[in-house]
Amino acid sequence: MDKEEKYVDEIADQDDNFSKWYNQIVRKAELADYAPVRGCMIIRPYGYAIWENLQSHLDARFKETGVVNAYFPLLIPRSFLEKEAEHVEGFAPELAWVTRGGGEELEEPLAIRPTSETIIGHSYARWVQSYRDLPLLINQWNNVMRWEKRTTLFLRTAEFLWQEGHTAHRTMEEAEERTRMMLEVYRAFVEEDAAMPVIAGRKTENEKFAGAVRTYSIEALMGDGKALQAGTSHNLGQNFAKGFDIQFLDADGQRKYCSTTSWGMSTRMIGGIIMVHGDSSGLILPPRLAPYQTVVVPIWRKEADKSTVLAQVERIEKLLKRKVRLKVDLSENTPGWKFNEWEMRGVPVRMEIGPRDVQNNSVVLVRRDNRAKEVVPVDALETRLPELLEEVQKALFQRALEFREKNTHYTDSYEEFKRIIAEERGFVRVKWAEDSAAEQAIKEETKATIRVIPFDQPAGGVQGKCIYTGKPATCEAIFARSY
Amino acid sequence: MDKEEKYVDEIADQDDNFSKWYNQIVRKAELADYAPVRGCMIIRPYGYAIWENLQSHLDARFKETGVVNAYFPLLIPRSFLEKEAEHVEGFAPELAWVTRGGGEELEEPLAIRPTSETIIGHSYARWVQSYRDLPLLINQWNNVMRWEKRTTLFLRTAEFLWQEGHTAHRTMEEAEERTRMMLEVYRAFVEEDAAMPVIAGRKTENEKFAGAVRTYSIEALMGDGKALQAGTSHNLGQNFAKGFDIQFLDADGQRKYCSTTSWGMSTRMIGGIIMVHGDSSGLILPPRLAPYQTVVVPIWRKEADKSTVLAQVERIEKLLKRKVRLKVDLSENTPGWKFNEWEMRGVPVRMEIGPRDVQNNSVVLVRRDNRAKEVVPVDALETRLPELLEEVQKALFQRALEFREKNTHYTDSYEEFKRIIAEERGFVRVKWAEDSAAEQAIKEETKATIRVIPFDQPAGGVQGKCIYTGKPATCEAIFARSY
Numbered sequence: 001m002d003k004e005e006k007y008v009d010e011i012a013d014q015d016d017n018f019s020k021w022y023n024q025i026v027r028k029a030e031l032a033d034y035a036p037v038r039g040c041m042i043i044r045p046y047g048y049a050i051w052e053n054l055q056s057h058l059d060a061r062f063k064e065t066g067v068v069n070a071y072f073p074l075l076i077p078r079s080f081l082e083k084e085a086e087h088v089e090g091f092a093p094e095l096a097w098v099t100r101g102g103g104e105e106l107e108e109p110l111a112i113r114p115t116s117e118t119i120i121g122h123s124y125a126r127w128v129q130s131y132r133d134l135p136l137l138i139n140q141w142n143n144v145m146r147w148e149k150r151t152t153l154f155l156r157t158a159e160f161l162w163q164e165g166h167t168a169h170r171t172m173e174e175a176e177e178r179t180r181m182m183l184e185v186y187r188a189f190v191e192e193d194a195a196m197p198v199i200a201g202r203k204t205e206n207e208k209f210a211g212a213v214r215t216y217s218i219e220a221l222m223g224d225g226k227a228l229q230a231g232t233s234h235n236l237g238q239n240f241a242k243g244f245d246i247q248f249l250d251a252d253g254q255r256k257y258c259s260t261t262s263w264g265m266s267t268r269m270i271g272g273i274i275m276v277h278g279d280s281s282g283l284i285l286p287p288r289l290a291p292y293q294t295v296v297v298p299i300w301r302k303e304a305d306k307s308t309v310l311a312q313v314e315r316i317e318k319l320l321k322r323k324v325r326l327k328v329d330l331s332e333n334t335p336g337w338k339f340n341e342w343e344m345r346g347v348p349v350r351m352e353i354g355p356r357d358v359q360n361n362s363v364v365l366v367r368r369d370n371r372a373k374e375v376v377p378v379d380a381l382e383t384r385l386p387e388l389l390e391e392v393q394k395a396l397f398q399r400a401l402e403f404r405e406k407n408t409h410y411t412d413s414y415e416e417f418k419r420i421i422a423e424e425r426g427f428v429r430v431k432w433a434e435d436s437a438a439e440q441a442i443k444e445e446t447k448a449t450i451r452v453i454p455f456d457q458p459a460g461g462v463q464g465k466c467i468y469t470g471k472p473a474t475c476e477a478i479f480a481r482s483y
Numbered sequence: 484m485d486k487e488e489k490y491v492d493e494i495a496d497q498d499d500n501f502s503k504w505y506n507q508i509v510r511k512a513e514l515a516d517y518a519p520v521r522g523c524m525i526i527r528p529y530g531y532a533i534w535e536n537l538q539s540h541l542d543a544r545f546k547e548t549g550v551v552n553a554y555f556p557l558l559i560p561r562s563f564l565e566k567e568a569e570h571v572e573g574f575a576p577e578l579a580w581v582t583r584g585g586g587e588e589l590e591e592p593l594a595i596r597p598t599s600e601t602i603i604g605h606s607y608a609r610w611v612q613s614y615r616d617l618p619l620l621i622n623q624w625n626n627v628m629r630w631e632k633r634t635t636l637f638l639r640t641a642e643f644l645w646q647e648g649h650t651a652h653r654t655m656e657e658a659e660e661r662t663r664m665m666l667e668v669y670r671a672f673v674e675e676d677a678a679m680p681v682i683a684g685r686k687t688e689n690e691k692f693a694g695a696v697r698t699y700s701i702e703a704l705m706g707d708g709k710a711l712q713a714g715t716s717h718n719l720g721q722n723f724a725k726g727f728d729i730q731f732l733d734a735d736g737q738r739k740y741c742s743t744t745s746w747g748m749s750t751r752m753i754g755g756i757i758m759v760h761g762d763s764s765g766l767i768l769p770p771r772l773a774p775y776q777t778v779v780v781p782i783w784r785k786e787a788d789k790s791t792v793l794a795q796v797e798r799i800e801k802l803l804k805r806k807v808r809l810k811v812d813l814s815e816n817t818p819g820w821k822f823n824e825w826e827m828r829g830v831p832v833r834m835e836i837g838p839r840d841v842q843n844n845s846v847v848l849v850r851r852d853n854r855a856k857e858v859v860p861v862d863a864l865e866t867r868l869p870e871l872l873e874e875v876q877k878a879l880f881q882r883a884l885e886f887r888e889k890n891t892h893y894t895d896s897y898e899e900f901k902r903i904i905a906e907e908r909g910f911v912r913v914k915w916a917e918d919s920a921a922e923q924a925i926k927e928e929t930k931a932t933i934r935v936i937p938f939d940q941p942a943g944g945v946q947g948k949c950i951y952t953g954k955p956a957t958c959e960a961i962f963a964r965s966y
Contacts, residue, residue, distance in 0.1 A: 035602070036605055037558045045551035069532070074557075074626055075579075102579075110520060119519070119520075147584040
């Protein structure tokens with residue numbers, strides 16, 4: 001067995017055992033590690049570089065809509081959490097509590113933030129006086145903690161990194177508009193930058209955020225047919241404004257409560273990227289978020305060729321420095337080993353440079369996603385490589401979209417529904433008469449939940465009966481088992 | 484009393500009450516607020532934007548030296564902290580402890596990280612096998628917590644943001660070289676980007692980091708004559724490597740301990756920027772870190788001029804968009820109010836555009852630091868404004884340097900030393916025979932400590948006697964009272 005085969009063999013087959021494949025690839029690609037603290041994660045440099053790229057793309061999109069960043073405290077007094085009844089009920093079981101500080105027992109225990117609506121609500125109440133102070137459009141990039149029982153790297157850990165945006169508005173309409181606007185920012189980011197097709201829509205009452213009037217989300221389909229919630233945006237109505245007394249003097253001289261929103265995306269997205277794009281050789285990273293967009297592998301057999309090849313590599317590195325995130329692998333490993341290593345780590349394009357390539361003043365480019373090779377003259381690299389990376393970006397999206405379409409099922413029969421959920425996985429799109437009890441019953445019977453009521457509904461309304469209750473359907477809903 | 488005077492009057496005089504001035508300016512400029520949790524801080528958008536600019540400049544400088552970013556957990560098991568004796572002794576009084584999570588008492592309490600040498604040491608021990616894995620050069624941007632008794636916004640708060648770099652090396656020499664290299668990165672950043680002159684050197688045994696072999700720091704002189712430590716870099720020798728068993732197989736087949744370093748800079752730097760550059764009208768921000776480098780104030784008296792002026796403002800905004808961080812103040816306030824507001828908030832250059840300026844196709848630029856005015860043709864703005872911003876950047880550094888030189892005292896008499904510390908403030912540079920007991924005695928008698936033993940020592944060695952013990956001096960030391 002040669003080295004290449006051995007390397008591939010070490011990774012579990014995706015079809016065989018997807019979660020084993022996932023865990024292996026996270027560790028082997030050095031994306032993350034379990035921490036010595038239960039359920040916590042260490043994000044290693046290669047994984048963190050994906051997060052940095054995600055941050056810079058998403059942050060720029062936020063700022064284009066007028067959002068600014070700030071930082072609020074890590075610790076939240078117990079009394080704050082109790083001011084919004086549904087909120088505390090939803091989060092209480094997952095809280096971590098600081099009870100001692102500076103050598104003394106604290107009078108009031110402080111929770112490590114599971115999310116920051118309450119501590120931010122307290123500030124907003126002080127900052128907002130008049131309608132002229134509105135809207136407040138603030139985001140923070142931070143760590144949060146939810147004491148989860150079962151954890152998986154990136155997907156569900158006790159501590160994770162995210163951003164949480166919090167806005168305050170003069171009217172309900174404006175809050176609703178902002179809630180939808182930020183969902184659209186997420187959709188555009190995830191589809192364009194992470195190359196991950198999503199379905200945008202509304203969450204049901206059962207699945208909405210604890211304390212929200214309405215929750216919207218984008219849902220993606222993973223390689224194993226399970227759904228992943230990739231981002232959520234909540235219209236909080238006046239719930240938190242009333243809990244924290246966020247009032248303003250309106251132009252008509254009346255004191256009124258603000259309407260607020262919150263919206264978040266987390267390191268969980270990295271798990272999504274792995275599961276949507278990866279294959280049995282390992283990761284495939286979308287070029288816009290990949291730490292290295294191209295890996296350069298110099299090749300020579302005869303020692304006499306070495307300096308010629310390396311000189312060419314250096315020239316090309318200079319040429320592309322400001323255009324492409326390049327990794328030149330000068331390690332002592334064999335070219336074959338490097339090919340496998342960087343395939344496994346998902347670098348979108350490999351550039352091979354051997355003595356004959358130097359002679360021809362060209363390089364060989366190999367795509368990670370479909371292994372297509374092309375020979376490109378060095379003079380054309382500056383335009384061709386960025387173009388090729390965009391082609392890969394689009395192809396990844398297209399492939400994931402086709403996978404999702406192939407794995408989206410339509411049925412009017414609950415028996416068939418149960419069979420699909422049990423045997424086929426994927427999204428199941430059905431007619432639905434909104435009913436929380438029916439949704440709960442289906443969850444208990446099949447483990448599937450309504451991921452989202454898509455914005456995209458049949459023109460002219462839904463005809464026919466709810467798949468479960470037989471009542472006249474009011475919408476189409478997407479069910480799936482989920483992460 | 485007209486509005487302008489009133490506005491200025493609201494801020495305390497710097498010479499009268501520097502700390503009152505500082506606290507007022509932090510709040511009035513909307514940089515930060517106290518949180519409802521004791522000793523914690525809310526960094527407001529205007530303050531956080533300074534932090535974002537600091538991050539992006541400093542992070543780029545780190546990466547140029549081969550450093551990559553990662554993320555390690557917030558919580559540290561008690562047993563980890565106890566593995567390095569000096570370390571736990573130094574930090575124990577300031578720790579916050581999580582004792583409950585997910586509804587249960589924890590078996591082992593977890594500290595919120597006051598710094599991450601221990602949790603990172605645990606990972607490094609697993610990641611490093613061979614000398615080929617070295618050096619490890621990792622940084623993280625994160626929050627830390629130290630339960631301080633007395634707090635001041637930015638300067639000393641229970642929770643603060645910082646970066647902490649942690650490296651592991653094959654030899655002591657390499658660790659020492661990296662420790663000094665990162666101090667030099669800090670020096671260059673602080674002097675070039677924050678326009679703040681610093682003195683680089685070594686800390687004494689009394690003042691070094693808990694667990695370090697050697698601590699280096701850069702020290703700046705604040706507007707009130709007190710010193711501020713702006714960044715530190717620690718050579719940890721093999722102390723943490725032994726505590727956490729960070730070993731590697733060297734090329735000679737021997738297992739050896741790594742040598743490690745750590746280095747950090749925090750949101751405290753924002754406090755330093757305020758105190759070094761600000762004046763009695765408020766903040767003065769160095770252009771490279773200022774959220775807005777230039778504020779545009781449109782001016783008109785007759786309603787008929789409004790649209791002409793605003794059209795010109797829009798043209799100029801487009802022209803400068805990618806070159807300068809611009810704030811156009813279109814609020815309903817008067818021009819005079821805007822002048823004062825943005826002076827108080829420290830915007831380095833103000834651009835005034837009135838009807839006559841539109842006619843002449845020029846603008847008026849006014850520097851915040853010295854109020855110098857110049858008329859600049861619109862066609863020249865793209866080159867002149869960035870140039871002017873660099874002139875302001877350099878002038879701020881120069882002014883702070885002159886202030887420091889004026890407030891650096893030299894004496895061989897301990898009586899005179901005591902008088903200077905009590906009456907004059909500033910740095911006092913004296914001959915010193917390194918002696919921890921003498922240092923402690925001086926601290927008790929005068930509250931002054933050795934800020935740093937500067938790298939810059941007299942050529943040919945120090946002649947003469949230690950100012951306190953009378954023993955032959957071995958170096959020159961800089962004493963000051965400090966933040």
